[in-house]
Amino acid sequence: MAIVGSGPAGLAAADQLNKAGHTVIVFEKDDKAGGMLRYGIPDFKLDKTVLDRRIAILKKEGVKFMLNTEVGSDVKASKLLKEFDAMLLAGGSRVARDLKIEGRSFEGIHFAMDYLIQSNKRVAGKKIAASKLIDAKGKRVVVIGGGDTGADCVGMAHRQGAISVVQIEVLPKPPECRSAAQPWPKYPSLLKTSTSHEEGGERHWAVLTKKFEGEGGRVKKVLCSRLDFSRKDDRGCPLMAEVPNSQFELRADLVILAIGFIHPEHGGALNQLKVSLDQKGNVKTSADYMTCVKGVFSAGDMRRGQSLIVWAIAEGRKAACAIDRYLMEKTSLPEM
Ligand SMILES: Cc1cc2nc3c(=O)[nH]c(=O)nc-3n(C[C@H](O)[C@H](O)[C@H](O)COP(=O)(O)OP(=O)(O)OC[C@H]3O[C@@H](n4cnc5c(N)ncnc54)[C@H](O)[C@@H]3O)c2cc1C
Structure with a gap:
């Protein structure tokens, strides 16, 4: 067999x-x-x-x-x-989901699995060549994707000594307890806060990642805007709309894409x-x-x-x- x-x-x-x-x-x-x-x-x-x-x-x-x-x-x-x-x-x-937006080819933007697998191998004692190293030490880290994989990247970046860790998610912040819209026995979509989040960093929801900017071939900024999900379609499903003039930028030396497989x-x-x-x-x-x-x-x-x-x-x-x-x-x- x-x-x-x-x-x-x-x-x-x-x-x-x-x-x-x-x-x-x-x-x-x-x-x-x-x-x-x-x-x-x-x-x-x-x-x-x-x-x-x-x-x-x-x-x-x-x-x-x-x-x-x-x-x-x-x-x-x-x-x-x-x-x-x-x-x-x-x-x-x-096979990871990619974020094909302007600036994606800058160095310093990695898939979560490439980051986690390498980091876990290092913890297990494997030496990684400097040219291939993905390390958060002394860096401003932005994790794109608010799920469990993203949370593991947040915890890893804290341990490697990141200066700052910001996690952003496109969907709105889920409720902290079961709402009337999710009665039992429906599986509730609730806010998950892992130990990695309790260790530090910032979390932002309803954020659209629009563009990466860089210098000398390396990523330096993530350009974002806020999203509004208050309008609903005919079926009652929330519609995603960009909030006018809500653009903001995050400084980033390392960007981790954790937006699913x-x-x-x-x-x-x-x-x-x-x-x-x-x-x-x-x-x-x-x-x-x-x-x-x-x-x-x-x-x-x-x-x-x-x-x-x-x-x-x-x-x-x-x-x-x-x-x-x-x-x-x-x-x-x-x-x-
Ligand atoms: C970062 C992360 C954190 C997670 N945390 C949790 C968690 O906290 N709790 C939880 O319940 N789930 C978690 N999950 C999900 C969970 O790990 C997976 O659902 C589970 O491991 C799937 O098991 P599997 O055996 O199907 O595949 P995998 O665990 O992916 O194992 C597949 C194996 O097959 C090998 N392989 C693939 N192709 C070949 C080939 N052609 N020849 C030889 N070998 C091959 C791969 O190298 C791999 O070792 C997490 C997932 C990720 C990515």
Whole structure:
């Protein structure tokens, strides 16, 4: 059984399939197993000893890991398809949403994952060449995107010794408690304040990023304006309108783009296997987690889009159950 990707979906599936008696090999393109848990989520939020302990248990129980091995380039996906009885694609969803505005090409503007992965590797002891270093020390940092990934960038920038950290978000500030517009059992959209925010910095909502300005090829300013969401369309949905004469600028030596992920990488393994994609560009499967290619399954962010660890674990376990049934015609693995 070949598993592509060692994030929570791949690890959960490996654990279950190994317990069911299959020989499980996990292929991971990075130098260490864990997926986003390893190099996406910072150590200050997830202590890596927890992850190391769990991976050591899996290894002792017989799961094999092929690190530094990218399926699709280091090893052809079609080769694995021939050599293994089944494959699980659990490669996550990492193609970042970009902000294609004037000045985007200035140096000093980076995607959140490039910043976090490098910073987490440095915390783990890896040396980064000065020419490639993305470091907030002594810099004015602007994080664009008010979500959880942005919050992790805020916390990282504080730890690296930024002079100032400002986080901006295009949407209006959510309410701090459940409003009448979000009655139970609706999932409420509430203001989230993480420990990273409690540590310092500024947060601004309803801000449109219009342009980057720079000097000598490096970013120096982010030009913004305020947004108004008070007008509604015929369906009652808020309309976004720029507030006249509300332009303002933020000084910035380092800009981090944390405005979400669009879908998994489509080249490499997915292209070689010719799996179908859904409308959002994620890997499409039937209810039993099988893609349009017989014996090739998918789970986690690669299948459902960027989500949460609990969902990745749940999908990995459900996919393992479906894979065991596919291989053995019956299964004693739990559905969950
Ligand atoms: C910055 C950040 C913070 C987050 N914080 C939280 C949080 O606090 N709580 C929470 O619940 N969720 C959080 N999430 C979301 C959570 O991390 C993901 O939903 C979860 O990790 C998805 O698991 P996965 O196994 O599907 O994919 P991933 O964890 O992305 O793992 C995929 C793995 O596959 C490998 N891979 C990809 N392609 C190949 C290939 N071709 N060959 C070999 N290996 C390959 C990748 O290197 C990676 O290791 C966060 C996400 C980010 C980006």
